Amino acid sequence: MSVEPGGAMRRQGWRWLLIGLTGLLVMGCFGPQGPQFGDGSAVPEEASRVRLPVSPGPDGTWVVNSPREGLLGQGGVLVRREGPDRRGWRLALPTEFTLTSPRPGSAHSALVQDHWVVLVGGREGHEGPSTIAGLDLEKGRLAWRRPLAPGSQVFLYDYGAAAVLVANCRTGSCHLTGYSQYGQRVWSRTEPGAVKVLDGCRADAFTTEPPAGDRNCHAFLVTPDRIATLDMDNGRPHWHARFQIPRGSIDRITEDNDLIILATAPAEGSCGATVLAGPAGPAEPSGPPETGGTGELARTAEPARTPGPAGTAEPAKTTGPARTGAKSEQAGWQHTFVWDQPQAPRDPHTGCRWDRTLPLLTQFSMVLPDAEGALVVSPYFGTEGPARRLSPGEYLVTDGTFNQIVRASGRPDRNLDTSDRPVRPEGLSPAARALTRHFWQDGQRLLLLDHGNRPLWEGTSACEAFLHDGTGPHVRVTYCDGTDLVELRPVHRNN
Numbered sequence: 085m086s087v088e089p090g091g092a093m094r095r096q097g098w099r100w101l102l103i104g105l106t107g108l109l110v111m112g113c114f115g116p117q118g119p120q121f122g123d124g125s126a127v128p129e130e131a132s133r134v135r136l137p138v139s140p141g142p143d144g145t146w147v148v149n150s151p152r153e154g155l156l157g158q159g160g161v162l163v164r165r166e167g168p169d170r171r172g173w174r175l176a177l178p179t180e181f182t183l184t185s186p187r188p189g190s191a192h193s194a195l196v197q198d199h200w201v202v203l204v205g206g207r208e209g210h211e212g213p214s215t216i217a218g219l220d221l222e223k224g225r226l227a228w229r230r231p232l233a234p235g236s237q238v239f240l241y242d243y244g245a246a247a248v249l250v251a252n253c254r255t256g257s258c259h260l261t262g263y264s265q266y267g268q269r270v271w272s273r274t275e276p277g278a279v280k281v282l283d284g285c286r287a288d289a290f291t292t293e294p295p296a297g298d299r300n301c302h303a304f305l306v307t308p309d310r311i312a313t314l315d316m317d318n319g320r321p322h323w324h325a326r327f328q329i330p331r332g333s334i335d336r337i338t339e340d341n342d343l344i345i346l347a348t349a350p351a352e353g354s355c356g357a358t359v360l361a362g363p364a365g366p367a368e369p370s371g372p373p374e375t376g377g378t379g380e381l382a383r384t385a386e387p388a389r390t391p392g393p394a395g396t397a398e399p400a401k402t403t404g405p406a407r408t409g410a411k412s413e414q415a416g417w418q419h420t421f422v423w424d425q426p427q428a429p430r431d432p433h434t435g436c437r438w439d440r441t442l443p444l445l446t447q448f449s450m451v452l453p454d455a456e457g458a459l460v461v462s463p464y465f466g467t468e469g470p471a472r473r474l475s476p477g478e479y480l481v482t483d484g485t486f487n488q489i490v491r492a493s494g495r496p497d498r499n500l501d502t503s504d505r506p507v508r509p510e511g512l513s514p515a516a517r518a519l520t521r522h523f524w525q526d527g528q529r530l531l532l533l534d535h536g537n538r539p540l541w542e543g544t545s546a547c548e549a550f551l552h553d554g555t556g557p558h559v560r561v562t563y564c565d566g567t568d569l570v571e572l573r574p575v576h577r578n579n
Contacts, residue, residue: 120559131573203217213238
């Protein structure tokens with residue numbers, strides 16, 4: 085057997101190279117990471133200080149705040165802060181696109197997903213959003229505009245051929261149009277029998293947290309007796325045919341760990357509502373073209389079914405798995421109850437204490453706002469698994485940590501786990517929130533603590549401070565020092 089000259093040496097070199105790369109990876113994962121906020125000793129150091137490019141709103145936040153892209157927007161101004169790999173700019177917005185609404189997709193708001201930004205305009209006398217416009221991030225200008233019919237809804241996704249979904253639902257059908265990120269119409273279709281489109285990640289979800297990724301970010305098409313996820317490549321609905329829909333108007337929906345969870349709106353007068361969960365798939369694609377939706381690219385839809393009763397859920401004490409027929413082995417759960425959120429004002433239309441912007445998913449738990457006492461359950465098992473019932477008037481809040489805090493008017497906060505440890509460090513109010521571990525904001529006060537809850541640094545911020553990634557593993561904090569925008573990085577005290 086012949087051996088190529090130098091072959092053994094090359095193999096030996098590759099072996100040492102692999103060993104070296106492995107060592108670097110191990111050091112990167114397990115070696116010293118440098119100073120980090122919350123490590124008990126690192127303190128803040130100014131990394132940058134600039135004039136505040138645009139003032140926040142009255143609540144100390146901006147309608148647009150994307151640290152990843154350096155964007156801040158409020159009122160008639162949208163800016164991109166200069167960075168190592170980006171050019172800064174300042175854009176004066178037309179009146180139609182002034183940024184005043186914190187609800188993404190509503191008139192005078194913005195939809196931001198990674199590097200895609202769509203501004204949603206509004207005009208006096210026009211129902212809902214009036215126009216959408218795509219933002220050219222590099223040049224700082226509006227790249228395209230599309231007018232909208234009255235009553236339209238707007239959604240932004242980062243999967244599929246279409247990035248922007250415009251839905252216009254009227255009696256008996258929904259007209260759907262998908263636009264690319266460049267404003268080109270990709271597809272358009274009308275879906276008979278549909279009554280609404282819900283966003284499973286933002287305005288119509290169970291949580292206010294931004295989506296961690298696009299895997300569970302879907303637009304859901306809703307009819308009186310079934311739901312579908314929309315294919316953004318062609319607009320076709322994929323029906324979850326085995327998913328049994330409760331009576332009532334579906335108001336919120338989300339997908340979590342391959343589980344679809346939905347809630348009906350509280351019924352007028354009785355405040356009865358149902359929360360139901362079931363497996364997300366498999367979804368069935370739409371059927372023959374002559375039986376359902378019509379469109380330019382996707383002309384197929386599942387055969388239309390006779391809509392079931394669309395009444396309101398009545399208060400009941402029954403709980404149990406959501407079954408979809410004798411042959412179905414679908415696991416799931418549902419709970420029908422009288423909806424009551426003690427922290428919410430009474431809705432003028434239903435008479436119920438109900439605020440659909442309040443999160444129902446907190447950390448690893450789900451809250452069912454039952455008038456007999458809120459139920460804290462696992463989203464996957466619901467009332468079929470371990471559940472804890474709070475006292476009437478109590479509700480669950482979070483503070484940016486892993487704590488789940490029970491709150492009630494006129495009573496001190498307590499931990500859900502009933503431990504004796506303090507709810508928060510001494511001297512902080514119930515309004516305090518953790519930016520990151522041991523770094524707190526309480527009103528305008530900023531406070532970084534060590535592991536013994538002793539102050540390492542204090543400051544004052546005129547806006548709601550926010551986090552963003554720095555170089556390496558470091559997380560940085562940005563806050564408003566008077567009229568300046570200041571970025572803090574962690575350093576060791578002796579640096």
